[in-house]
Amino acid sequence: MKDKIYICREFSETEELHSHSGIYPYRAVSERPSLNSRGEYSTPSISDDKTVDYARIAALGPERIFEEDIAENLYNNQDDIHHHADIGWYTDLYTGYVADEEKRLKSSSGGLATALLCHLLETGEVTGVIHMKASSEGPLFQYGVSRTVEEVQSGSRTRYYPGSLFDVINEVRDTPGKYAVVGIPPFISELRRLENLEPVLKKRITVHVGLVCAHQKTANYASYLAWQSGIDPDRMTSIDFRTKVSGHPANEYCTTIYYNDDDGNHCEKLVAQSDLRGTNWGHGMFKSYFYDFSDDAFNETADIVFGDAWLPEFVSDYRGTNISIVRSQYISSILDSMRRSGKISLKNLSETDLLLSQKSLVRQTRREFQYRLRIFKKNGWAIPLRYRAIRSDGNLTVQRKLIQHLRGRISRASNQLFPLAREKHSLLLYDIPMFPLVFAYKIVDKFGRFTKKYFA
Template sequence: MERRNETNLSDIGRTATSVAEVVSSGLCIGCGLCEAVTVGRVPMHLTGYGALRPSIVNKFTRQEEDRILAACPGIIAESRLENAPHTDLVWGSYFSMNYGWAGDPERRFASSSGGVLTALGCHLLETKKADLILHVGPDPDMPMRSRWRMSRTPKEVQRNAGSRYGPVAPLAGLENALQLEKPFAIIAKPCDLGAVHRLSKIDDRIDRVCVARLTLVCGGQSRLGKSIERLNEFGVLESELALFRYRGFGNPGRIRVETRDGRAFEITYAEFWKEEGDIETRCKFCPDALGEASDIAATDVWPGANPTDEDAGFNGVICRTQAGKELLDGAVAGDDLVLGDSITPRQFDSFQPHQVHKKHALLARLQGLAHAKTPMIETVGLRLDKLAEALDADRRQEETSATMQRALAGRFSEPLPT
């Protein structure tokens, strides 16, 4: 697969050469690609530190491992380069940027933010443009945890609406969806869709039957410990849970826990995130949290990235491709989606300042990994070299040095599954 190297790997570093090295270096995000490529022979499992990882890392065939490494988010991140009319250094290529929300008031209220991704999934099924939606939702047996779902009706999509904070492997269901040879859409994190984009270059089924790739602008995937801490504060055991709702029923909505014996607990979004939590290492080096491999990306639009109160529910909607534009136009025409005023890239900067900070710092961080002689992530089409110019020399050196020292101290390393 041809690559255009923009992070100067040949000069400063290298990528991992095996799935085992992706995991041991801390760059695995637990997307589920390994499970999909091996058709379930290597399932994902939850580690003792609350992350999803492939259950075995040294039993792939050569063909399987080559296929995984060609698309693995711990190896490479690549944008989808379409002839979009607008391009921004931070936010990438796009057709339009708008406020948006679900046309159905109940759908809007129950979903995260404005319910845009839920509304688009429902619209695709209602109009028969897709036979199923591959996305994620609560595990029915362990509702604090999340798992991939294949929804075939709008009611099923709605039942799995809402953000899920914690590890989840949506791509573990990708092969199941592809084998059906029916049109489907996927709603997943930006890193997951980056893997889908890369895999599409060696698996023509993806472009043939995946009719829409939808994502959220992602602040990072927390490990399960964040949720366990909250349960401990409530004095609830995971085995007692009947419901663990992270977002929704308002914007941002309250985190709600219910037990099988009828107890209920709620905390605010701000209380849940009063401390950042244990974010995956790979998220700290994510080259594309803004969904540049998607057709449409939806994001929160709180000034300064912090909600001050509950509201009716709004998303920022970034349309990145012609397919995305056609989907938005159809959803608006069918009253499934409402698009409001335009949003400029600089307004998005104010909604997501942490994303802008990371974008500018990322090349320096990756160089820190390279200097420590640990694997880094290759990027294609994501402009990291240009973004890095916003950092002054002292700040660039600080980011690189701090990353290198953490890497040399083993702060990013993980034990391999046994």
């Protein structure tokens, strides 16, 4: 039987199972992570004496405390607390948006997350906000600390882009204050585990704001959108993945690509999402490998969680509407104050409607999780040594099984082929071999929609 050190070392050397958050390199090594050719932050080599720490913190680590156990310790002792197997602990469920029309239009969804973060700064509840921001050099976006409302608002857009918390954790450790942090599920849960090992971080990071996230994209996703739009990825200076379009449903947005032309002029190009290949999230193109094993659908260890209200009555409004899961009574009281002052609009939401608003996410991360594990194991692909026993659908149709097979193939192929296409300066080296996989997915998906419509 393998001993603990051996198991932890084996995990630390399996980079496909790393979340690339920069959290455990901070704990285990002093070397700063950097983006690799796959568009992910590489994890530096970790010495044997640090591998157990690493396996305790990592989102898929064999020694980790599961999210549900972390969340129970955080939230279960509150009054008027509720629990749902998929949603987790919560005090309130809402749909809503920021009341200021201009701020709502500038946001990617309903603007609630930015409104809360600005309110926390304005009222002195926090002195800094840790979130993804535009970068002046290197990656297009990276984690940074905003200390003014203006800084928070300038970084309020959705970033389908990887980020490393390595530098900001050092800043929090070295700079006294109270901080709010924004992150996807694996990042928030890893921070929670790190805070249990480092009390100074636990004391200073006082608010954890979670995002609902179908999967993490690599940096190559942004490059692919630019390249197929006729823009050299190396000339791209920024990208707005979700530009709202008046008169269109909220899920029919555009992408704005910012770049420098041959003469050094700053330019921008607006492209409809429907005209861009790779934007169907069901394909899983440029998905980080580890996210196939993230079963934390609703960011269970975050104090408050924001996502999109993908429900018919809200999708028709191009301005965007949020869903929100409130887990902390402290945050619930702040939201109530913001609502009473007219800063935000909130309506109660049922568990059923919350799950319907993210039904594809729940199906991918929860219902079809166990089957996906079997596929990966059969193909000889890396899988976690330890994972949660979640409720999965044991009666998947042939169509849903094929979807899982194709998603795995598309994800892996996209991450392998794109670096080669960049190296050879030929987009065709990516698009041609990807075409049959994407075409097969479309056929299987359409067949599923047809049978559901006429035979369900």
